[in-house]
Every structure is written in C-alpha cells, then in structure tokens.
Ligand SMILES: NC(=O)C1=CN([C@@H]2O[C@H](COP(=O)(O)OP(=O)(O)OC[C@H]3O[C@@H](n4cnc5c(N)ncnc54)[C@H](O)[C@@H]3O)[C@@H](O)[C@H]2O)C=CC1
C-alpha cells in the first residue's frame with residue numbers, strides 16, 4: 460500500500476523528516492514553504508541538501524516545493540514542523556490538505572500546539588510526535604543534521620494505529636519511529652529537557668553542552684523542581700534523580716547541537732519560550748525561576764523594539 464506524506468515548514472525538522480521519508484521509499488515529498496523566496500530556490504533544483512552528522516557531505520533529497528498559500532495535495536499524513544508560534548498560520552492549510560482519513564503529526568516542542576490544532580481541526584486525526592533530533596537550517600535548501608533519529612508518536616488519550624503505515628516507511632528509512640499509547644507522558648518528559656536546554660543555551664548563546672557545566676547545575680535543579688510540581692498537578696509523578704539523569708543523558712547526545720531556541724534568537728526571531736518555560740510558569744502560579752527565565756527571553760526578543768516602555 461503506498462502512502463502520501465506532506466510536510467508543512469521546510470526548516471530543520473521538516474528537512475530531516477523529508478530525508479527519512481525519501482530513504483524509506485517515498486519519491487514524491489511535497490514541502491509547503493511560507494516564503495516565496497525559499498519556494499523559488501527549491502524549485503530550481505527540486506531538492507534539499509542534508510549535511511550529515513560527522514561528515515561535511517551533503518545528501519540531496521528530492522522534494523516537491525509548494526507555497527503554503529496554495530494548497531495543492533491530498534495527504535494521507537501531514538507532518539507539521541513549523542514553530543509553535545506559527546501553528547495558527549497553518550490551520551487553514553492543514554484543513555485544505557486533509558481528507559477523511561488524514562493523520563496530522565504535530566512535531567512542536569512544548570505544550571500548546573497540539574491543543575490548538577485538536578480544538579480547531581475536526582477534519583483529520585491529530586497525533587503528536589516527540590522528536591529527539593538535532594538539526595539546524597543553514598539556508599533555504601540546506602539543513603545540518605546534528606544527530607538523533609528517534610520520534611515517539613501517538614494520539615493523546617486514544618490509540619493511534621493509523622500511524623502504522625507511515626511508521627513503516629520511516630523505520631525502513633532508518634528512523635527510530637515509535638508509536639506509543641502514552642504519548643502524553645513522553646511530551647512531559649521532553650518538556651523537562653526543553654525547559655532546561657532551550658533557555659540556558661539561548662541566554663548564554665552556547666551549544667547544548669554548556670548545560671553540562673558545573674555552573675549550570677543549580678539552575679537545572681530549580682527548573683526541574685518547578686517542572687515536577689506542575690507535572691504532579693497534571694497527574695504525572697517524576698522522580699528527580701531519574702529526570703536529572705534523563706536530561707543530562709540527552710544533553711550529552713546532542714552536545715554539539717544549537718538548540719532551536721538559540722537558532723531563533725540568533726535570527727532575530729521570537730522564540731517558543733511561552734510554550735516551554737512559560738507554560739510551567741503559568742501552571743505554577745507563583746513567580747519562580749521558569750517565570751524569570753521567560754521574562755528574560757522576552758526581554759531579549761524585544762531588545763530591538765525601540766521606544767518601548
Ligand atoms: N531544530 C531542532 O533541533 C529541534 C526542533 N524541534 C521542534 O520542532 C519544531 C520545528 O523546529 P525547527 O525545524 O527547528 O524550526 P525552523 O524555524 O527551522 O523551521 C520552521 C519553518 O517553518 C516555516 N513556516 C512558518 N510558518 C509557516 C507556514 N504558515 N507555512 C509554511 N511554512 C511555515 C518557517 O519559515 C521555517 O522555515 C519546533 O517546535 C522545535 O521546537 C524539536 C526537536 C529538535
């Protein structure tokens with residue numbers, strides 16, 4: 460049985476998903492771009508380049524560029540790989556690309572994107588993918604792959620056997636794509652990692668390994684203490700030692716990666732802080748470290764705004 464898969468957002472994660480879909484045997488991979496400039500650039504070669512981990516060689520992945528303002532395909536699977544703050548702008552597009560049995564896989568970090576889409580889209584089944592992948596967009600057609608190949612996916616609160624056909628393709632392509640009936644737990648676990656790594660790398664402007672330094676330890680502890688309190692309120696009990704080991708192990712695995720939040724700040728873009736530490740701060744109720752981290756990142760995001768306040 461052949462399946463069709465479309466990608467919305469031709470950035471870092473979108474590029475890596477395209478790579479595994481292609482390696483898994485899909486020959487037509489539409490990628491929806493927001494900017495006409497990126498769309499035209501990819502149209503020239505109809506391919507993107509993935510610079511592989513520990514090699515400077517680029518792997519060319521054939522893709523079909525599309526403009527997100529012109530829905531073109533009917534997709535069995537839609538991988539949504541835009542940043543959390545751009546998800547709203549993709550709702551109409553996802554509706555137009557969906558038909559009765561379409562499954563949308565939301566790959567954003569943090570909490571809020573899946574919730575928004577499941578509230579606004581009834582036309583398709585909505586799944587979440589928790590991505591353990593490190594990647595950087597070097598230019599419109601070039602993605603640097605820094606390692607990691609695991610995606611843990613499922614539909615919150617219900618089984619999601621509909622993911623099986625795409626799991627087969629991605630696994631054949633070499634991705635470690637797992638379907639779980641408990642994706643909510645994995646979302647929380649990944650949130651803990653992002654609450655620690657993303658803001659600390661963004662504030663210091665360093666790659667992930669900066670968090671392994673002794674100077675970061677007290678901050679890691681407090682971020683995780685607040686995370687544990689909030690997770691408990693939502694019915695998830697995390698052991699602090701287990702969580703710390705998990706966080707440090709994953710930082711070690713992605714030590715040379717530039718976090719997605721640091722990439723945003725270096726490009727002068729806004730960040731996903733409100734979906735990560737901001738989410739913990741709101742749920743905690745009283746101002747703690749996650750709250751002040753969120754405020755600091757907002758300060759940096761707005762540093763270019765003149766004449767404010
Ligand atoms: N980069 C990484 O190493 C990792 C990223 N993630 C998560 O994956 C998600 C995607 O991150 P990245 O790929 O790094 O972001 P990115 O910024 O590299 O790519 C997102 C792309 O979506 C495009 N876009 C925005 N609105 C659009 C629209 N309406 N239509 C079409 N395209 C649109 C943007 O122009 C951009 O090229 C984020 O939630 C991030 O937190 C998760 C794990 C690792």
Ligand SMILES: CC(C)(CO)C(=O)C(=O)O
Nearest residue numbers: 593656713716717718719
């Ligand atoms: C896993 C990690 C921390 C990799 O950098 C990530 O999710 C991100 O950068 O957003």
